[in-house]
Structures are given as structure tokens and as C-alpha cells.
Amino acid sequence: MSPIIETRELTRDFHVRDGLRRKRIRAVDEMSFSVDAGAAVGYIGANGAGKSTTIKMLTGILVPTSGEVRTCDLRPVQDRRRLAREVGVVFGQRSQLWWDLPVRESFTILASIHALSSADERARTDELVDRLEMSEYLGTPVRQLSLGQRMRAEVAAALLHSPRLVILDEPTIGLDVLSKQRLREFLVQERQTHGTTLLLTTHDMGDIERLCDRVLVVDHGHLAYDGTLDGLSRTVGAQRVLVVDLAEQTPDLLGIPDTAHLGSESRGLRQRLAFDAERTTAARVLGAVSEQAEVLDLSIEEPDIEDVVRRVYAASR
Numbered sequence: 001m002s003p004i005i006e007t008r009e010l011t012r013d014f015h016v017r018d019g020l021r022r023k024r025i026r027a028v029d030e031m032s033f034s035v036d037a038g039a040a041v042g043y044i045g046a047n048g049a050g051k052s053t054t055i056k057m058l059t060g061i062l063v064p065t066s067g068e069v070r071t072c073d074l075r076p077v078q079d080r081r082r083l084a085r086e087v088g089v090v091f092g093q094r095s096q097l098w099w100d101l102p103v104r105e106s107f108t109i110l111a112s113i114h115a116l117s118s119a120d121e122r123a124r125t126d127e128l129v130d131r132l133e134m135s136e137y138l139g140t141p142v143r144q145l146s147l148g149q150r151m152r153a154e155v156a157a158a159l160l161h162s163p164r165l166v167i168l169d170e171p172t173i174g175l176d177v178l179s180k181q182r183l184r185e186f187l188v189q190e191r192q193t194h195g196t197t198l199l200l201t202t203h204d205m206g207d208i209e210r211l212c213d214r215v216l217v218v219d220h221g222h223l224a225y226d227g228t229l230d231g232l233s234r235t236v237g238a239q240r241v242l243v244v245d246l247a248e249q250t251p252d253l254l255g256i257p258d259t260a261h262l263g264s265e266s267r268g269l270r271q272r273l274a275f276d277a278e279r280t281t282a283a284r285v286l287g288a289v290s291e292q293a294e295v296l297d298l299s300i301e302e303p304d305i306e307d308v309v310r311r312v313y314a315a316s317r
């Protein structure tokens, strides 16, 4: 089976003014990678690393300066219309819905753009409305929706024609915890049910952990890492943090095996301990803490994606 995305030495330059001179910026630099059908790939990197430019070339919005790209076995620029039938794109910060129309009407327009039969349109709309819990606001104009509601509608709009590949650019940006969780669950389900391939850019490590089985890290237009999330954690030693609220003011919990004490608040009532998930577990750390103090509450902080990216960059240079 041929890959659903394949790039070979893909490159894109921009020319910008620098005072009186023109300067060349190489946004994507001879990048080669491929993605198999059915995969879920996280595409991460610092601001300006080249993520959006890559996505624009994959979807035919931007013409490459050099190199090759094939998406769903098509040439994105030349075959853009055919590609639109195979790919769904969600931009967290840009809407593809009609602001003054009720959500339902946006779906009807999109279904007719994609030339869905009325039976397919009905079946797919019902499925998406049900799984994304949108029935309450189908008649509401898009401009009146909350961000979480709008994002669900955006995702439904991008998936209405059952694309083989879904590209999501910051799909959970600005969403509250519950909305993020719902959207992630939906995407996991969609992939399981329909074998949809997912490629997403995000600044949220939770998206990567819940959704992706492979991670690409881009640095100045080059791939700095391509592998599993576990491998990424091993490469950079991404740490988790256990935050414990204690029943009494307690001296700093030093000497807990495989942890580093990050700090205390309120005279030791709340303490933060970093641990490496490769070497120990949250349960083991909690067990050791409980021997020294009564724990009232706890939470675990996910690794910070900016920190992970910085460490990958440092390791690859």
C-alpha cells in the first residue's frame, strides 16, 4: 500500500524585505517523510519552525520551491480539487463555517459542494451530530456558538465527506478541559471506526499523548525527531510532575526515590515533585510520599510541549 503522505526533499522559501534588501527565508528545508494510511501523527515544533508551511504544501495551498509532495496519491497543487474530496482540514484559529447561518445550513452547503447524495448526507450528518453532541445547537447561527461548540462544528464540517486524511492545525487551542477531552475522544473513535489518518499540529502535549502514535518534531524546516511518543520521552527524558496537597504543613519532601523536588507552597501544604515516567510511576511516588505525610489531593502535570521541543532541538544539534 502506498503511503497517504509522501514528501521528498520538500522545500519552501519565502522572500521578505529586510530594510532595502530582500532576504530569503527557508521555511521548509529538504524535508522527507511519509505517513501510512491509518496512522495518527503529531507534528510539533517551536513558533516559526515550518509546520503551517508544510501543511499548506500538503494541501496544495502553497507551491513548493523544490522537492516533491504527494498527498493521497495526488499532486496537491495540480490535483487540488480531487484532493479536496480526500482530505479534511481543521484550522483551530480560522473558520470554514458561514458565520450568519445556522450550523445545519453550513453542513448542507458543504454536502452539496462535496456532491454527497442526500442519503449519504443524512447518514453522515446524523452520525457526526450524535457523536459530537451537536443536536442542541444545529439551528443556532455559528457566530453565537461558544468556542467549544464551534470547534465541534468545524470538525464535523471538515469530516462531513468522510475524508481519508484529516489535517488539524491546533484543534484544541483555547478549549476548556472538558471540550478538549470530548474532541479527542471523538477523533480517536473516528480513527477506529473509519480508519481515518490524522495529522495534527498542536502546542498541547495532551493532544499528542491521547491521539498520536507517532511524533514528528520540526526545527527550522528540518525534522529533528521522527518516532514514537515513548521514544521521544526517552530521548528527552520528558518529566511528569506530581502535585500533592498535604493535610499538614510539611518540610520539603526530599529523598523520595527517582524524584526531584521542584518546590513547596503554603509552608509545605502543596509540594511539587518531578519524576521520570521511564524510571518510576506516579503510584510509586505517591506511595513513598504517603509514608511521610497524609495526602489530601493530588494531580499530575503533563510535560510542557515547548520544553519537550527545546530538549529535542538541543539533543539533535
Ligand SMILES: Nc1ncnc2c1ncn2[C@@H]1O[C@H](COP(=O)(O)OP(=O)(O)OP(=O)(O)O)[C@@H](O)[C@H]1O
Residues within 6 Å of the ligand: 014, 015, 016, 025, 026, 027, 045, 046, 047, 048, 049, 050, 051, 052, 053, 054
Ligand atoms: N507568507 C509568508 N511570507 C514570509 N515568510 C513566511 C510566510 N509564511 C511563513 N513565513 C516564515 O516561514 C517560517 C515558518 O513559518 P510557519 O508559519 O510555517 O511556522 P509554524 O511552525 O507553523 O509556526 P507557528 O507555530 O507560529 O504557527 C517562519 O520564519 C515564518 O516567518
